[in-house]
Amino acid sequence: MAVLEVCAGTLQSVHAAAEGGAPRIELCSALELDGLTPEWETLRRARSLYPSLIIHVLIRPRPGDFCYGAADSARMRSEIRTAMDLGADGIAVGCLTPEGEVDIPAMEGIMEIADNVTFHRAFDLCRDPFKALEEIIGLGCRRILTSGQERTAFEGIGLLSALRERSAGRIIILPGSGVTPQNARVIISSTGCTEIHSSASVMVDGRKETSAATVAAILADIRHAG
DSSP states (O other): OOEEEEEEOSHHHHHHHHHHTOSEEEEOBOGGGTOBOOOHHHHHHHHHHOTTSEEEEEOOOSSSOSOOOHHHHHHHHHHHHHHHHTTOSEEEEOOBOTTSSBOHHHHHHHHTTOOSEEEOGGGGGOSOHHHHHHHHHHHTOSEEEEOSSSSSTTTTHHHHHHHHHHHTTTOEEEEBSSOOTTTHHHHHHHHOOSEEEEOOEEEETTEEEEOHHHHHHHHHHHTTOO
16 A cells, blocks of 8 residues: 655644644644744654654745755754654754755755655745756655646646656655545556655644545545555
8 A cells, every 4th residue: 555644733733643644754844834843842842752653854934936045955964863763763854955956965964964854845936847857766755746737736647657657766756646446546546656745634723634534534535546
């Protein structure tokens, strides 16, 4: 069965992801800003409460673009060290140039200290996705989180499938954005991907929170994909 990664922006969402049966989360904060580095206390509590849950931590020090200067890059490396010290199993990160290329020097600095790295949806802003794919593989990242450069992963099935075919055995393509119990199986079956990413969320008091029932429904849907 394909692996489900749940994007969790609060401890409440971590609880729901675990209750719903998710084997892995991407922990972040500020989902309304498309995700920022989480609060360290949230990571500490999540790690303590769920020792067997695989926790990948988003490293994004500010909202806006993914073009980082020296100060931002230094902060990101510091955040990576802290996340790993607190028990993170992996890191999600992405650095670009203003021209829409992978920022190789910035990423090399990160890869020197990070383990189990996902290049996140900054990929969807890359000018040439296939060139970026090869560069990210060369950096040693383990997966790429992408919607196939479309608004949702369902709409991006064509590019997702092409990326998966071209990268087979070298990196994991992780479809994400707009993944629901109604389309997760189709995305997996159509692309051949073996992992999928979703917030599995509902609106609670004006904010997005992961729903245990939605997590369970996605897992039920992808159980029969292939």
